[in-house]
Amino acid sequence: AQSVTQLGSHVSVSEGALVLLRCNYSSSVPPYLFWYVQYPNQGLQLLLKYTTGATLVKGINGFEAEFKKSETSFHLTKPSAHMSDAAEYFCAVTSGGSQGNLIFGKGTKLSVKP
Amino acid sequence: GAGVSQSPSNKVTEKGKDVELRCDPISGHTALYWYRQSLGQGLEFLIYFQGNSAPDKSGLPSDRFSAERTGGSVSTLTIQRTQQEDSAVYLCASSLGGNTIYFGEGSWLTVV
Numbered sequence: 001a002q003s004v005t006q007l008g009s010h011v012s013v014s015e016g017a018l019v020l021l022r023c024n025y026s027s028s029v030p031p032y033l034f035w036y037v038q039y040p041n042q043g044l045q046l047l048l049k050y051t052t053g054a055t056l057v058k059g060i061n062g063f064e065a066e067f068k069k070s071e072t073s074f075h076l077t078k079p080s081a082h083m084s085d086a087a088e089y090f091c092a093v094t095s096g097g098s099q100g101n102l103i104f105g106k107g108t109k110l111s112v113k114p
Numbered sequence: 115g116a117g118v119s120q121s122p123s124n125k126v127t128e129k130g131k132d133v134e135l136r137c138d139p140i141s142g143h144t145a146l147y148w149y150r151q152s153l154g155q156g157l158e159f160l161i162y163f164q165g166n167s168a169p170d171k172s173g174l175p176s177d178r179f180s181a182e183r184t185g186g187s188v189s190t191l192t193i194q195r196t197q198q199e200d201s202a203v204y205l206c207a208s209s210l211g212g213n214t215i216y217f218g219e220g221s222w223l224t225v226v
Contacts, residue, residue: 036217043118043205043219044157090157101147101170102215106156 002027002093006105014113019063019078021108023091026072033074034092034102035065044090050074061085086112116140118218120206126224127196135191135221139208146189147215148181152202160204163189196225 007022025031032051036044048059055067061084065076074091088109092102119138127133139146148160159173163183174180178196183189193200203220 034215044207044217046214046216049214092157101159101162102157103159104149104157 002031002103004091004093004103004105006089006091006108008108009106010109010111012111012113013081015083016080019076019081019085019110021076021089021091021110023065023074023076023105024072025074025091025093027093031093033065033067034094035059035063035074035076036090036092036104037061038088038090038107040087047076047089081110081112083112083114086110118206118208118216120204120218120221122221123219124222124224126226129198129225130195132192132194133196133223135193135204135206135223137189137191137206137208137218139187139189139206140210140216143208143210143216144186145209145215146183147207147209148189148191149205149207150175150202151205151220155202157205160191193223196223198225201225 003026005024013019034049035047037047038044047063048057050057050067058064063078065074067074088107090107091105094102121136144165146163150158150160161181162170178194181191201224203222205217205220207215207217209215
């Protein structure tokens with residue numbers, strides 16, 4: 001069975017500071033990993049994904065994440081937070097192939113202080 | 115359309131009534147998913163349709179919940195005899211394989 005753990009339901013950073021949102025996964029097969037962002041009263045938007053190949057993946061809005069198999073982690077980072085980054089972020093895992101469904105973490109709400 | 119479309123965007127219903135939520139996936143997408151997002155509960159998988167295969171219903175929380183997908187396109191999620199704990203955002207998503215799943219903006223259901 002697959003699962004995702006997001007450490008910290010709330011993270012607060014100052015504008016311009018580093019953003020680090022943690023995600024650890026459990027999977028018995030090679031995982032496909034995703035980060036989604038949800039702005040208030042909106043649906044989920046894909047930020048980035050890892051399937052195979054390069055373990056450092058870059059996404060939209062300056063975010064990136066690194067797949068570390070040895071640590072079973074896929075932490076999301078951004079060097080400099082912007083006020084517009086305030087949102088809820090979800091990490092998700094699937095087993096790959098066209099029939100996988102996503103298993104989501106419980107989400108981390110990011111606040112950005114001026 | 116360009117994205118996944120869901121209707122209604124907001125629904126308030128009385129406890130015990132049935133509700134239907136509709137999803138129009140991205141044109142040509144073969145896979146369609148329903149998720150439920152409850153306050154403090156994160157995203158919960160409900161059901162998954164892939165082409166003409168039998169749907170994966172393993173996430174449906176009770177027999178009051180059902181879903182169908184007609185013609186491999188539009189899907190309807192039906193909740194019978196709604197309860198207050200059914201209040202949530204119901205998210206539909208679709209994909210063409212490749213594991214990039216695109217979400218609609220959700221149907222906000224409130225049971226009073």
